[in-house]
Amino acid sequence: MSYSISQVADKTGLSAFTLRYYEREGLLPLIKRNSSGRREFSDADLDFIDLITCLKDTGMSLTEIRHFVSLTLQGDSTLETRLNIFKQQQQAVRxxxxxxxxxxAKLEYKVRFYTAACEAGTEAAVSGDCELPGQPIIIDNSLRINKAHTSN
Known part of the structure; x- marks a missing residue:
């Protein structure tokens, strides 16, 4: 099946501008064109776009992706190099x-901390070390602010 650039944009969430840019930059070198010059994307192209998006979303630069694409075009002689690229990216993602x-973990602690501070009416009543995961939040009841008395 073939898809127009607008259909590919809808399917991938990338804009037509981005798809054209990727093609200009050599990331999509195998896109076919019909007799009137319009791009015709295949299912394989969609899979490749998905791979490019994955690599980009995991922090690989467009230059590195372009290098990967050029290796792909060279065929099986670059399989080991491409495997190493994926292993390095896998480690980067880990x-x-x-x-x-x-x-x-730090954000979860801060949510607990500020929930307790809101309940106590003051940050001063709350303690705990956010650097230690699972650290308990301690509220000093003598420092609580009675909201009913302070609003008058």
Whole structure:
């Protein structure tokens, strides 16, 4: 089946401008054109666009992606090099996930901290070390602000 650039834009979430840009930049070198010069994308092209999006979304630069595409065009003689590219990107994504999990743990602590601070009416009543995952939030009841008395 073949798809127009607008259909591919709808299917991939990329704009037609981005798809044209990718083609100009050598990321989509095998896009066929019909007799009137319009692009005709195949299912294989859609899969390749999905791969490019994946690589880009995981932090690979367009220059690195272009290098990968050029290796793909060279055929089976570059299989090992391409495998190594994917292994390196896989490691990069694992580091990103680890870092994101650390950020998430800190954010979860801060949500608990500020929930307790809102409940206590002051940050001063709340303590705990956000650097330690699962660290309990401690509220000093003597520092609580009674909201009923302060609003008058």
């Amino acid at each position: 580091r990103q996930i680890e870092q994101a999990n650390q950020h998430l």
